[in-house]
Amino acid sequence: MLLNSGETIVRREDVVPYRWGDTTGRGTVYLTSARIVIESPQHGFLQSGHTETVLDLPLRDVGNVAVGLVLRRARYIVIELASGSLRLDVVDPPKWREAVSAARASVPPPHARGPVTHTIERHIVKVRCRHCGTLSDEMLSKCASCGAAL
Numbered sequence: 390m391l392l393n394s395g396e397t398i399v400r401r402e403d404v405v406p407y408r409w410g411d412t413t414g415r416g417t418v419y420l421t422s423a424r425i426v427i428e429s430p431q432h433g434f435l436q437s438g439h440t441e442t443v444l445d446l447p448l449r450d451v452g453n454v455a456v457g458l459v460l461r462r463a464r465y466i467v468i469e470l471a472s473g474s475l476r477l478d479v480v481d482p483p484k485w486r487e488a489v490s491a492a493r494a495s496v497p498p499p500h501a502r503g504p505v506t507h508t509i510e511r512h513i514v515k516v517r518c519r520h521c522g523t524l525s526d527e528m529l530s531k532c533a534s535c536g537a538a539l
């Protein structure tokens with residue numbers, strides 16, 4: 390698990406069953422201050438060795454996070470992202486939901502780092518010509534259509 394500078398691990402759980410689209414498996418889920426990452430050991434959980442990154446999703450893409458119930462008990466969370474939905478069968482779904490939502494809320498929007506631009510809306514007032522009825526910009530002294538004084 391490689392963290393970028395300033396990135397911290399908020400929550401972690403091992404051997405979590407997950408489903409992403411048609412892909413299912415078990416992995417270590419990391420919630421960081423910027424991403425949700427699932428890593429899976431290449432040779433099973435009982436052997437030490439290399440892990441591979443199964444999913445690496447930016448928190449910025451996270452939309453709704455819901456707790457899934459089975460027989461009225463919270464059993465999993467479903468995280469809706471721009472690229473699909475991720476189901477995680479974590480031990481404490483409400484805690485995970487809270488953590489993901491809080492982490493998502495503290496991610497700065499992409500435009501926050503750039504210069505702030507303001508859009509000034511200018512309302513153009515039109516005046517109607519008394520001769521031909523054409524609407525002209527109020528800045529004009531003569532009707533744009535017939536040339537009469539406005």
Ligand SMILES: [Zn+2]
Binds near residue numbers: 520523534535536
């Ligand atoms: Zn006119």
